[in-house]
Amino acid sequence: MEIDTGDTLNAASFRPQESLSIGAQLHRILRAAIIRGELVPGQAISEIEMSKKFAISRQPVREAFIKLGEERLIEVLPQRGTYIRKISVKEVLDARHLREVIEVSIVREVAEKHDDALIKTLRSLIAEQRKVRHGDNQAFLLLDEEFHRTLALHAGREYMWRVTEGIKAQMNRVRFLTFDSATPMPQLTDEHAQVVDAIEAGNADLAAQRMEQHLRALLNSLPLIAERYPDHFVAE
Amino acid sequence: MEIDTGDTLNAASFRPQESLSIGAQLHRILRAAIIRGELVPGQAISEIEMSKKFAISRQPVREAFIKLGEERLIEVLPQRGTYIRKISVKEVLDARHLREVIEVSIVREVAEKHDDALIKTLRSLIAEQRKVRHGDNQAFLLLDEEFHRTLALHAGREYMWRVTEGIKAQMNRVRFLTFDSATPMPQLTDEHAQVVDAIEAGNADLAAQRMEQHLRALLNSLPLIAERYPDHFVAE
DNA sequence: AAATGTATACTTGTATAGTAGTATTTCAGA
DNA sequence: TCTGAAATACTACTATACAAGTATACATTT
Numbered sequence: 001m002e003i004d005t006g007d008t009l010n011a012a013s014f015r016p017q018e019s020l021s022i023g024a025q026l027h028r029i030l031r032a033a034i035i036r037g038e039l040v041p042g043q044a045i046s047e048i049e050m051s052k053k054f055a056i057s058r059q060p061v062r063e064a065f066i067k068l069g070e071e072r073l074i075e076v077l078p079q080r081g082t083y084i085r086k087i088s089v090k091e092v093l094d095a096r097h098l099r100e101v102i103e104v105s106i107v108r109e110v111a112e113k114h115d116d117a118l119i120k121t122l123r124s125l126i127a128e129q130r131k132v133r134h135g136d137n138q139a140f141l142l143l144d145e146e147f148h149r150t151l152a153l154h155a156g157r158e159y160m161w162r163v164t165e166g167i168k169a170q171m172n173r174v175r176f177l178t179f180d181s182a183t184p185m186p187q188l189t190d191e192h193a194q195v196v197d198a199i200e201a202g203n204a205d206l207a208a209q210r211m212e213q214h215l216r217a218l219l220n221s222l223p224l225i226a227e228r229y230p231d232h233f234v235a236e
Numbered sequence: 237m238e239i240d241t242g243d244t245l246n247a248a249s250f251r252p253q254e255s256l257s258i259g260a261q262l263h264r265i266l267r268a269a270i271i272r273g274e275l276v277p278g279q280a281i282s283e284i285e286m287s288k289k290f291a292i293s294r295q296p297v298r299e300a301f302i303k304l305g306e307e308r309l310i311e312v313l314p315q316r317g318t319y320i321r322k323i324s325v326k327e328v329l330d331a332r333h334l335r336e337v338i339e340v341s342i343v344r345e346v347a348e349k350h351d352d353a354l355i356k357t358l359r360s361l362i363a364e365q366r367k368v369r370h371g372d373n374q375a376f377l378l379l380d381e382e383f384h385r386t387l388a389l390h391a392g393r394e395y396m397w398r399v400t401e402g403i404k405a406q407m408n409r410v411r412f413l414t415f416d417s418a419t420p421m422p423q424l425t426d427e428h429a430q431v432v433d434a435i436e437a438g439n440a441d442l443a444a445q446r447m448e449q450h451l452r453a454l455l456n457s458l459p460l461i462a463e464r465y466p467d468h469f470v471a472e
Numbered sequence: 473a474a475a476t477g478t479a480t481a482c483t484t485g486t487a488t489a490g491t492a493g494t495a496t497t498t499c500a501g502a
Numbered sequence: 503t504c505t506g507a508a509a510t511a512c513t514a515c516t517a518t519a520c521a522a523g524t525a526t527a528c529a530t531t532t
Contacts, residue, residue: 021314021514021515021516022515022516044483046482046484047483047484048482048483056516057516057517058484058517058518059516059517059518060517062299062484062485063302065484066303070306077483077484077524078257078483078484078485078523079482079483079485079522079523080482080484080524080525081482081484082483082484094392094394097393097396098338098395098396101338101341102334105337159327160330160333163334257484257486258486259485282512282513283514284512284513284514292486293486293487294487294488294514295487295488296485296486298514298515301514312514313494313514314493314494314515315493315494315513315514316493316494316495316512317494317495317513317514318514
Protein backbone atom coordinates (compact mmCIF):
# COMPACT_ATOMS: atom_id res chain seq x y z
CA MET A 1 0.00 0.00 0.00
CA GLU A 2 1.11 3.49 -0.69
CA ILE A 3 -0.18 6.49 1.14
CA ASP A 4 -1.73 9.38 -0.70
CA THR A 5 0.52 12.36 -0.33
CA GLY A 6 -2.07 14.63 -1.83
CA ASP A 7 -0.62 17.88 -3.04
CA THR A 8 1.81 18.26 -0.19
CA LEU A 9 4.66 16.61 -2.01
CA ASN A 10 5.56 16.18 -5.61
CA ALA A 11 5.63 12.56 -6.72
CA ALA A 12 8.94 13.09 -8.48
CA SER A 13 10.81 12.87 -5.23
CA PHE A 14 9.65 9.32 -4.68
CA ARG A 15 12.14 6.61 -5.52
CA PRO A 16 10.49 3.66 -7.21
CA GLN A 17 12.66 1.23 -5.29
CA GLU A 18 11.30 -1.23 -2.75
CA SER A 19 7.91 -0.75 -1.20
CA LEU A 20 8.27 0.87 2.18
CA SER A 21 5.79 0.46 4.97
CA ILE A 22 3.33 3.27 5.44
CA GLY A 23 5.07 4.33 8.61
CA ALA A 24 8.41 4.52 6.82
CA GLN A 25 6.91 6.49 3.96
CA LEU A 26 5.35 8.98 6.31
CA HIS A 27 8.62 9.28 8.18
CA ARG A 28 10.33 10.37 4.98
CA ILE A 29 7.62 12.83 4.13
CA LEU A 30 7.53 14.47 7.54
CA ARG A 31 11.29 14.49 7.84
CA ALA A 32 11.61 16.37 4.58
CA ALA A 33 8.81 18.73 5.57
CA ILE A 34 10.51 19.58 8.85
CA ILE A 35 13.91 20.13 7.28
CA ARG A 36 12.41 22.31 4.58
CA GLY A 37 10.60 24.33 7.21
CA GLU A 38 7.11 23.56 5.97
CA LEU A 39 6.39 22.37 9.48
CA VAL A 40 7.64 25.26 11.55
CA PRO A 41 9.48 24.84 14.86
CA GLY A 42 7.20 24.94 17.87
CA GLN A 43 4.16 23.91 15.85
CA ALA A 44 2.00 21.23 17.41
CA ILE A 45 1.24 18.13 15.41
CA SER A 46 -0.85 15.19 16.52
CA GLU A 47 -1.18 11.58 15.53
CA ILE A 48 -4.85 12.00 14.71
CA GLU A 49 -4.22 15.09 12.63
CA MET A 50 -1.67 13.29 10.47
CA SER A 51 -3.72 10.12 10.21
CA LYS A 52 -6.63 12.13 8.86
CA LYS A 53 -4.49 14.20 6.55
CA PHE A 54 -2.96 11.16 4.87
CA ALA A 55 -6.01 8.90 5.26
CA ILE A 56 -4.17 6.23 7.26
CA SER A 57 -4.57 4.91 10.77
CA ARG A 58 -2.79 6.23 13.83
CA GLN A 59 -0.35 3.36 14.22
CA PRO A 60 1.92 4.12 11.26
CA VAL A 61 1.86 7.78 12.26
CA ARG A 62 3.04 6.74 15.69
CA GLU A 63 5.94 4.80 14.28
CA ALA A 64 6.99 7.72 12.11
CA PHE A 65 6.84 9.94 15.21
CA ILE A 66 9.09 7.57 17.11
CA LYS A 67 11.76 7.77 14.43
CA LEU A 68 11.48 11.55 14.16
CA GLY A 69 11.81 11.77 17.92
CA GLU A 70 15.02 9.75 17.86
CA GLU A 71 16.38 12.12 15.22
CA ARG A 72 15.49 15.01 17.53
CA LEU A 73 13.32 16.61 14.89
CA ILE A 74 10.17 16.45 17.01
CA GLU A 75 9.48 16.13 20.71
CA VAL A 76 6.85 13.70 21.92
CA LEU A 77 5.40 14.58 25.30
CA PRO A 78 3.28 11.71 26.62
CA GLN A 79 -0.34 12.59 27.15
CA ARG A 80 0.37 16.18 26.25
CA GLY A 81 1.30 16.53 22.65
CA THR A 82 3.95 16.43 19.98
CA TYR A 83 5.79 19.46 18.72
CA ILE A 84 8.26 20.32 16.00
CA ARG A 85 11.53 20.83 17.84
CA LYS A 86 12.94 24.30 17.80
CA ILE A 87 16.47 24.55 16.47
CA SER A 88 19.20 24.75 19.08
CA VAL A 89 22.16 26.87 18.04
CA LYS A 90 24.41 24.97 20.40
CA GLU A 91 23.26 21.63 19.04
CA VAL A 92 23.72 22.71 15.45
CA LEU A 93 27.22 23.99 16.15
CA ASP A 94 28.05 20.80 18.01
CA ALA A 95 26.75 18.74 15.10
CA ARG A 96 28.73 20.81 12.63
CA HIS A 97 31.84 20.27 14.71
CA LEU A 98 31.31 16.53 14.70
CA ARG A 99 30.86 16.58 10.97
CA GLU A 100 34.09 18.51 10.63
CA VAL A 101 35.97 15.97 12.70
CA ILE A 102 34.53 13.11 10.67
CA GLU A 103 35.00 14.54 7.23
CA VAL A 104 38.48 15.89 7.89
CA SER A 105 39.49 12.43 8.97
CA ILE A 106 37.90 10.96 5.85
CA VAL A 107 39.58 13.35 3.46
CA ARG A 108 42.91 12.50 5.03
CA GLU A 109 42.35 8.85 4.29
CA VAL A 110 41.22 9.60 0.77
CA ALA A 111 44.27 11.74 0.05
CA GLU A 112 46.47 8.84 1.01
CA LYS A 113 44.76 6.27 -1.15
CA HIS A 114 43.16 8.05 -4.08
CA ASP A 115 43.00 6.81 -7.64
CA ASP A 116 42.30 8.32 -11.03
CA ALA A 117 38.75 7.04 -11.21
CA LEU A 118 37.87 8.83 -7.99
CA ILE A 119 39.39 12.12 -9.11
CA LYS A 120 37.47 11.85 -12.35
CA THR A 121 34.20 11.25 -10.53
CA LEU A 122 34.77 14.18 -8.19
CA ARG A 123 35.67 16.53 -11.03
CA SER A 124 32.56 15.43 -12.86
CA LEU A 125 30.44 16.32 -9.84
CA ILE A 126 32.11 19.70 -9.60
CA ALA A 127 31.36 20.36 -13.25
CA GLU A 128 27.72 19.59 -12.61
CA GLN A 129 27.75 21.93 -9.64
CA ARG A 130 28.96 24.75 -11.86
CA LYS A 131 26.12 24.11 -14.27
CA VAL A 132 23.40 24.53 -11.65
CA ARG A 133 21.41 27.59 -12.51
CA HIS A 134 21.51 30.52 -10.14
CA GLY A 135 18.92 30.14 -7.39
CA ASP A 136 18.30 26.41 -7.70
CA ASN A 137 19.68 25.79 -4.26
CA GLN A 138 18.01 22.43 -3.85
CA ALA A 139 19.71 20.96 -6.90
CA PHE A 140 23.02 22.28 -5.64
CA LEU A 141 22.40 20.81 -2.21
CA LEU A 142 21.95 17.35 -3.70
CA LEU A 143 25.17 17.60 -5.69
CA ASP A 144 26.94 18.94 -2.63
CA GLU A 145 25.87 15.96 -0.58
CA GLU A 146 26.85 13.55 -3.33
CA PHE A 147 30.33 15.06 -3.39
CA HIS A 148 30.84 14.47 0.30
CA ARG A 149 29.25 11.03 0.22
CA THR A 150 31.56 9.97 -2.59
CA LEU A 151 34.55 10.78 -0.41
CA ALA A 152 33.18 8.88 2.58
CA LEU A 153 32.34 5.76 0.63
CA HIS A 154 35.66 5.76 -1.17
CA ALA A 155 37.33 5.65 2.22
CA GLY A 156 35.10 2.70 3.10
CA ARG A 157 33.47 4.58 5.96
CA GLU A 158 29.81 3.70 5.54
CA TYR A 159 29.27 3.77 9.28
CA MET A 160 30.60 7.31 9.52
CA TRP A 161 28.44 8.43 6.65
CA ARG A 162 25.33 7.02 8.29
CA VAL A 163 26.08 9.18 11.30
CA THR A 164 26.47 12.29 9.22
CA GLU A 165 22.96 11.78 7.85
CA GLY A 166 21.56 12.83 11.18
CA ILE A 167 24.02 15.69 11.42
CA LYS A 168 23.11 17.02 8.02
CA ALA A 169 19.45 17.00 8.97
CA GLN A 170 20.12 19.47 11.76
CA MET A 171 22.40 21.62 9.62
CA ASN A 172 20.06 21.64 6.65
CA ARG A 173 17.22 22.96 8.74
CA VAL A 174 19.31 26.10 9.11
CA ARG A 175 20.34 26.19 5.48
CA PHE A 176 16.74 25.97 4.34
CA LEU A 177 15.83 28.97 6.46
CA THR A 178 17.79 31.14 4.07
CA PHE A 179 16.64 29.23 1.05
CA ASP A 180 15.21 32.38 -0.49
CA SER A 181 18.51 34.18 -0.46
CA ALA A 182 21.24 32.86 -2.69
CA THR A 183 23.65 30.18 -1.55
CA PRO A 184 27.20 31.14 -2.55
CA MET A 185 27.36 28.23 -4.97
CA PRO A 186 30.43 29.37 -6.93
CA GLN A 187 32.42 29.80 -3.75
CA LEU A 188 31.44 26.39 -2.34
CA THR A 189 32.20 24.76 -5.68
CA ASP A 190 35.62 26.38 -5.78
CA GLU A 191 36.31 25.04 -2.31
CA HIS A 192 35.35 21.57 -3.50
CA ALA A 193 37.74 21.92 -6.41
CA GLN A 194 40.57 22.97 -4.13
CA VAL A 195 39.97 19.96 -1.91
CA VAL A 196 40.16 17.68 -4.94
CA ASP A 197 43.39 19.32 -6.04
CA ALA A 198 44.94 18.61 -2.67
CA ILE A 199 43.72 15.02 -2.79
CA GLU A 200 45.16 14.52 -6.25
CA ALA A 201 48.48 15.93 -5.05
CA GLY A 202 48.40 13.42 -2.22
CA ASN A 203 48.77 16.23 0.30
CA ALA A 204 46.69 15.00 3.23
CA ASP A 205 47.44 17.97 5.48
CA LEU A 206 46.40 20.46 2.85
CA ALA A 207 43.27 18.52 1.96
CA ALA A 208 42.32 18.36 5.62
CA GLN A 209 42.88 22.05 6.11
CA ARG A 210 40.78 22.97 3.09
CA MET A 211 37.96 20.65 4.08
CA GLU A 212 37.99 22.14 7.55
CA GLN A 213 37.64 25.65 6.18
CA HIS A 214 34.94 24.56 3.78
CA LEU A 215 32.79 23.04 6.51
CA ARG A 216 33.25 25.98 8.83
CA ALA A 217 32.08 28.39 6.16
CA LEU A 218 28.81 26.51 5.79
CA LEU A 219 27.30 27.93 8.94
CA ASN A 220 29.15 31.18 9.47
CA SER A 221 25.91 33.07 9.08
CA LEU A 222 24.18 31.05 11.80
CA PRO A 223 24.17 33.84 14.41
CA LEU A 224 22.50 36.22 11.99
CA ILE A 225 19.95 33.63 10.98
CA ALA A 226 19.12 32.85 14.59
CA GLU A 227 18.63 36.55 15.20
CA ARG A 228 16.39 36.96 12.20
CA TYR A 229 14.17 33.98 12.99
CA PRO A 230 13.98 34.02 16.79
CA ASP A 231 10.80 31.92 16.85
CA HIS A 232 12.56 29.05 15.11
CA PHE A 233 15.24 28.71 17.75
CA VAL A 234 15.15 27.73 21.40
CA ALA A 235 16.08 30.39 23.86
CA GLU A 236 19.37 29.45 25.51
CA MET B 237 1.65 5.89 37.66
CA GLU B 238 1.18 5.60 41.35
CA ILE B 239 2.67 7.61 44.18
CA ASP B 240 5.16 6.16 46.60
CA THR B 241 3.42 6.07 49.97
CA GLY B 242 6.54 4.81 51.70
CA ASP B 243 8.64 7.91 51.37
CA THR B 244 5.84 10.41 51.40
CA LEU B 245 6.95 14.02 51.39
CA ASN B 246 10.56 13.03 51.14
CA ALA B 247 11.70 15.09 48.20
CA ALA B 248 15.07 13.42 48.12
CA SER B 249 13.48 10.12 47.27
CA PHE B 250 12.13 11.46 44.01
CA ARG B 251 13.71 9.75 41.07
CA PRO B 252 14.76 12.16 38.37
CA GLN B 253 13.90 9.45 35.88
CA GLU B 254 10.45 9.83 34.46
CA SER B 255 8.20 6.84 34.06
CA LEU B 256 9.01 5.12 30.84
CA SER B 257 6.42 3.65 28.54
CA ILE B 258 6.22 -0.09 28.25
CA GLY B 259 7.76 0.04 24.82
CA ALA B 260 10.70 2.09 26.10
CA GLN B 261 11.21 -0.28 29.02
CA LEU B 262 11.22 -3.29 26.74
CA HIS B 263 13.65 -1.54 24.45
CA ARG B 264 16.09 -1.18 27.33
CA ILE B 265 15.67 -4.77 28.38
CA LEU B 266 16.16 -6.23 24.93
CA ARG B 267 19.04 -3.92 24.16
CA ALA B 268 20.91 -5.04 27.22
CA ALA B 269 20.11 -8.68 26.49
CA ILE B 270 21.48 -8.41 22.98
CA ILE B 271 24.65 -6.64 24.05
CA ARG B 272 25.25 -9.19 26.79
CA GLY B 273 24.75 -11.99 24.32
CA GLU B 274 21.74 -13.53 26.05
CA LEU B 275 19.96 -13.18 22.76
CA VAL B 276 22.43 -14.75 20.39
CA PRO B 277 23.12 -13.43 16.89
CA GLY B 278 21.02 -15.06 14.21
CA GLN B 279 18.31 -16.04 16.67
CA ALA B 280 14.77 -15.35 15.53
CA ILE B 281 12.50 -13.32 17.77
CA SER B 282 8.90 -12.38 17.07
CA GLU B 283 6.47 -9.78 18.32
CA ILE B 284 4.09 -12.43 19.58
CA GLU B 285 6.82 -14.30 21.42
CA MET B 286 7.92 -11.20 23.29
CA SER B 287 4.40 -10.02 24.00
CA LYS B 288 3.63 -13.37 25.63
CA LYS B 289 6.92 -13.52 27.50
CA PHE B 290 6.41 -10.12 29.11
CA ALA B 291 2.62 -10.28 29.25
CA ILE B 292 2.09 -7.15 27.22
CA SER B 293 0.46 -6.48 23.88
CA ARG B 294 2.24 -6.52 20.59
CA GLN B 295 2.23 -2.79 19.98
CA PRO B 296 4.86 -1.84 22.55
CA VAL B 297 6.96 -4.76 21.33
CA ARG B 298 6.75 -3.36 17.84
CA GLU B 299 7.95 0.04 18.98
CA ALA B 300 10.87 -1.50 20.83
CA PHE B 301 11.74 -3.44 17.68
CA ILE B 302 11.76 -0.26 15.62
CA LYS B 303 14.28 1.36 17.94
CA LEU B 304 16.47 -1.75 18.04
CA GLY B 305 16.36 -1.87 14.27
CA GLU B 306 17.60 1.71 14.02
CA GLU B 307 20.47 0.81 16.33
CA ARG B 308 21.26 -2.09 14.01
CA LEU B 309 20.95 -4.60 16.81
CA ILE B 310 18.14 -6.52 15.13
CA GLU B 311 16.92 -6.85 11.58
CA VAL B 312 13.23 -6.65 10.80
CA LEU B 313 12.23 -8.38 7.58
CA PRO B 314 8.67 -7.40 6.65
CA GLN B 315 6.26 -10.32 6.59
CA ARG B 316 9.12 -12.73 7.23
CA GLY B 317 10.57 -12.34 10.65
CA THR B 318 12.91 -10.51 12.97
CA TYR B 319 16.40 -11.65 13.84
CA ILE B 320 19.20 -10.69 16.17
CA ARG B 321 21.80 -9.12 13.91
CA LYS B 322 25.04 -10.95 13.57
CA ILE B 323 28.11 -8.91 14.39
CA SER B 324 29.97 -7.47 11.42
CA VAL B 325 33.72 -7.25 11.92
CA LYS B 326 33.93 -4.46 9.38
CA GLU B 327 31.16 -2.51 11.05
CA VAL B 328 32.70 -2.91 14.50
CA LEU B 329 36.09 -1.76 13.26
CA ASP B 330 34.49 1.17 11.46
CA ALA B 331 32.59 2.09 14.60
CA ARG B 332 35.74 1.83 16.67
CA HIS B 333 37.51 4.11 14.22
CA LEU B 334 34.76 6.69 14.49
CA ARG B 335 34.98 6.54 18.24
CA GLU B 336 38.72 7.08 18.03
CA VAL B 337 38.28 10.14 15.83
CA ILE B 338 35.69 11.55 18.19
CA GLU B 339 37.43 10.91 21.47
CA VAL B 340 40.84 12.01 20.25
CA SER B 341 39.29 15.28 19.21
CA ILE B 342 37.61 15.58 22.59
CA VAL B 343 40.71 14.87 24.62
CA ARG B 344 42.53 17.56 22.65
CA GLU B 345 39.93 20.09 23.64
CA VAL B 346 40.02 18.97 27.24
CA ALA B 347 43.81 19.22 27.40
CA GLU B 348 43.56 22.83 26.30
CA LYS B 349 40.95 23.88 28.83
CA HIS B 350 41.23 21.62 31.84
CA ASP B 351 40.83 22.63 35.45
CA ASP B 352 41.74 21.19 38.83
CA ALA B 353 38.22 19.97 39.56
CA LEU B 354 38.21 17.87 36.42
CA ILE B 355 41.60 16.32 37.13
CA LYS B 356 40.42 15.48 40.61
CA THR B 357 37.28 13.82 39.30
CA LEU B 358 39.22 11.79 36.76
CA ARG B 359 41.78 10.65 39.32
CA SER B 360 38.97 9.63 41.62
CA LEU B 361 37.47 7.48 38.88
CA ILE B 362 40.83 5.88 38.22
CA ALA B 363 41.19 5.08 41.92
CA GLU B 364 37.80 3.35 41.83
CA GLN B 365 38.88 1.41 38.77
CA ARG B 366 41.89 0.08 40.64
CA LYS B 367 39.66 -1.09 43.46
CA VAL B 368 37.46 -3.26 41.23
CA ARG B 369 38.00 -6.83 42.24
CA HIS B 370 39.55 -9.16 39.72
CA GLY B 371 36.94 -10.63 37.40
CA ASP B 372 34.18 -8.10 37.96
CA ASN B 373 34.36 -6.92 34.40
CA GLN B 374 30.93 -5.37 34.39
CA ALA B 375 31.72 -3.02 37.25
CA PHE B 376 34.90 -2.02 35.47
CA LEU B 377 33.01 -1.42 32.23
CA LEU B 378 30.72 1.06 33.98
CA LEU B 379 33.62 2.98 35.46
CA ASP B 380 35.39 2.90 32.12
CA GLU B 381 32.40 4.44 30.39
CA GLU B 382 32.05 7.08 33.10
CA PHE B 383 35.67 8.08 32.58
CA HIS B 384 35.16 8.68 28.89
CA ARG B 385 31.81 10.37 29.38
CA THR B 386 33.31 12.79 31.88
CA LEU B 387 35.80 13.93 29.28
CA ALA B 388 33.14 14.41 26.62
CA LEU B 389 30.80 16.41 28.82
CA HIS B 390 33.61 18.57 30.15
CA ALA B 391 34.36 19.53 26.55
CA GLY B 392 30.68 20.39 26.16
CA ARG B 393 30.18 17.79 23.45
CA GLU B 394 26.88 16.20 24.42
CA TYR B 395 25.99 15.65 20.79
CA MET B 396 29.18 13.71 20.19
CA TRP B 397 28.63 11.62 23.26
CA ARG B 398 25.14 10.69 22.15
CA VAL B 399 26.63 9.35 18.96
CA THR B 400 29.18 7.25 20.80
CA GLU B 401 26.35 5.53 22.69
CA GLY B 402 25.46 3.67 19.54
CA ILE B 403 29.09 2.95 18.80
CA LYS B 404 29.71 1.51 22.22
CA ALA B 405 26.75 -0.81 21.80
CA GLN B 406 28.41 -2.45 18.82
CA MET B 407 31.82 -2.61 20.51
CA ASN B 408 30.45 -3.95 23.76
CA ARG B 409 28.79 -6.86 22.01
CA VAL B 410 32.29 -8.01 21.19
CA ARG B 411 33.66 -7.27 24.62
CA PHE B 412 30.92 -9.31 26.26
CA LEU B 413 31.79 -12.31 24.13
CA THR B 414 35.01 -12.68 26.11
CA PHE B 415 33.39 -11.75 29.35
CA ASP B 416 34.52 -15.02 30.90
CA SER B 417 38.18 -14.35 30.31
CA ALA B 418 39.75 -11.52 32.24
CA THR B 419 39.79 -7.99 30.91
CA PRO B 420 43.24 -6.42 31.36
CA MET B 421 41.88 -3.97 33.88
CA PRO B 422 45.22 -2.82 35.35
CA GLN B 423 46.54 -2.06 31.89
CA LEU B 424 43.48 -0.10 30.82
CA THR B 425 43.51 1.80 34.09
CA ASP B 426 47.16 2.69 33.61
CA GLU B 427 46.35 4.00 30.17
CA HIS B 428 43.60 6.16 31.66
CA ALA B 429 46.08 7.53 34.18
CA GLN B 430 48.58 8.37 31.46
CA VAL B 431 45.92 10.23 29.52
CA VAL B 432 45.08 12.26 32.60
CA ASP B 433 48.74 13.06 33.15
CA ALA B 434 49.00 14.41 29.64
CA ILE B 435 45.84 16.47 30.14
CA GLU B 436 47.14 17.93 33.38
CA ALA B 437 50.38 18.84 31.63
CA GLY B 438 48.34 20.63 28.99
CA ASN B 439 50.03 18.54 26.31
CA ALA B 440 47.25 18.06 23.76
CA ASP B 441 49.35 16.12 21.28
CA LEU B 442 50.49 13.63 23.88
CA ALA B 443 46.99 13.23 25.31
CA ALA B 444 45.65 12.61 21.83
CA GLN B 445 48.33 10.06 21.07
CA ARG B 446 47.71 8.17 24.30
CA MET B 447 43.96 8.16 23.84
CA GLU B 448 44.41 6.84 20.32
CA GLN B 449 46.55 3.97 21.54
CA HIS B 450 44.13 3.24 24.35
CA LEU B 451 41.14 2.95 22.04
CA ARG B 452 43.00 0.83 19.54
CA ALA B 453 43.98 -1.65 22.21
CA LEU B 454 40.34 -2.21 23.13
CA LEU B 455 39.63 -4.44 20.16
CA ASN B 456 43.01 -5.84 19.19
CA SER B 457 41.73 -9.31 19.94
CA LEU B 458 38.76 -8.94 17.60
CA PRO B 459 40.11 -11.24 14.86
CA LEU B 460 40.65 -14.04 17.36
CA ILE B 461 37.22 -13.58 18.85
CA ALA B 462 35.60 -13.63 15.42
CA GLU B 463 37.42 -16.85 14.68
CA ARG B 464 36.38 -18.47 17.92
CA TYR B 465 32.69 -17.56 17.61
CA PRO B 466 32.03 -17.86 13.87
CA ASP B 467 28.28 -18.23 14.38
CA HIS B 468 28.09 -14.81 16.03
CA PHE B 469 29.56 -12.98 13.06
CA VAL B 470 28.38 -12.41 9.51
CA ALA B 471 30.42 -14.02 6.79
CA GLU B 472 32.12 -11.30 4.76
C1' DA C 473 -12.56 37.78 45.16
C1' DA C 474 -9.76 33.78 45.63
C1' DA C 475 -9.06 29.10 46.07
C1' DT C 476 -10.66 24.58 44.94
C1' DG C 477 -13.23 20.85 42.90
C1' DT C 478 -15.10 18.99 38.49
C1' DA C 479 -16.52 18.16 33.84
C1' DT C 480 -14.78 18.12 29.31
C1' DA C 481 -11.91 17.95 25.42
C1' DC C 482 -7.89 17.17 24.05
C1' DT C 483 -3.29 14.29 23.91
C1' DT C 484 -0.38 9.90 23.70
C1' DG C 485 -0.19 4.89 25.35
C1' DT C 486 -1.94 0.13 25.07
C1' DA C 487 -4.82 -3.85 23.71
C1' DT C 488 -7.22 -6.55 20.35
C1' DA C 489 -8.67 -8.01 15.79
C1' DG C 490 -8.06 -8.55 11.21
C1' DT C 491 -5.03 -8.01 6.65
C1' DA C 492 -1.37 -9.21 3.64
C1' DG C 493 2.79 -11.25 2.53
C1' DT C 494 6.18 -15.23 3.02
C1' DA C 495 7.88 -19.87 4.02
C1' DT C 496 6.88 -24.46 4.96
C1' DT C 497 4.30 -28.53 4.67
C1' DT C 498 1.14 -31.57 2.53
C1' DC C 499 -0.29 -34.46 -0.92
C1' DA C 500 -2.03 -35.50 -5.55
C1' DG C 501 -0.06 -36.87 -9.90
C1' DA C 502 3.78 -38.50 -12.87
C1' DT D 503 10.68 -41.67 -5.65
C1' DC D 504 10.24 -37.22 -7.41
C1' DT D 505 7.73 -32.88 -8.81
C1' DG D 506 4.95 -29.14 -8.08
C1' DA D 507 0.92 -26.73 -6.80
C1' DA D 508 -2.33 -25.85 -3.18
C1' DA D 509 -3.30 -25.71 1.73
C1' DT D 510 -1.41 -24.29 6.04
C1' DA D 511 1.09 -21.86 9.51
C1' DC D 512 3.65 -18.71 10.54
C1' DT D 513 5.40 -13.55 10.15
C1' DA D 514 5.03 -8.37 10.33
C1' DC D 515 1.63 -4.61 9.05
C1' DT D 516 -2.50 -1.94 9.66
C1' DA D 517 -6.98 -0.50 11.62
C1' DT D 518 -10.00 0.23 15.34
C1' DA D 519 -11.31 0.67 20.11
C1' DC D 520 -10.31 1.78 24.58
C1' DA D 521 -7.41 3.35 28.66
C1' DA D 522 -4.87 6.89 31.03
C1' DG D 523 -2.70 11.26 31.61
C1' DT D 524 -2.96 16.46 30.92
C1' DA D 525 -4.67 21.17 30.29
C1' DT D 526 -8.43 24.19 30.34
C1' DA D 527 -12.96 26.16 31.16
C1' DC D 528 -16.19 26.58 34.45
C1' DA D 529 -18.91 25.85 38.44
C1' DT D 530 -18.61 25.53 43.50
C1' DT D 531 -17.15 26.71 47.95
C1' DT D 532 -14.92 29.52 51.35
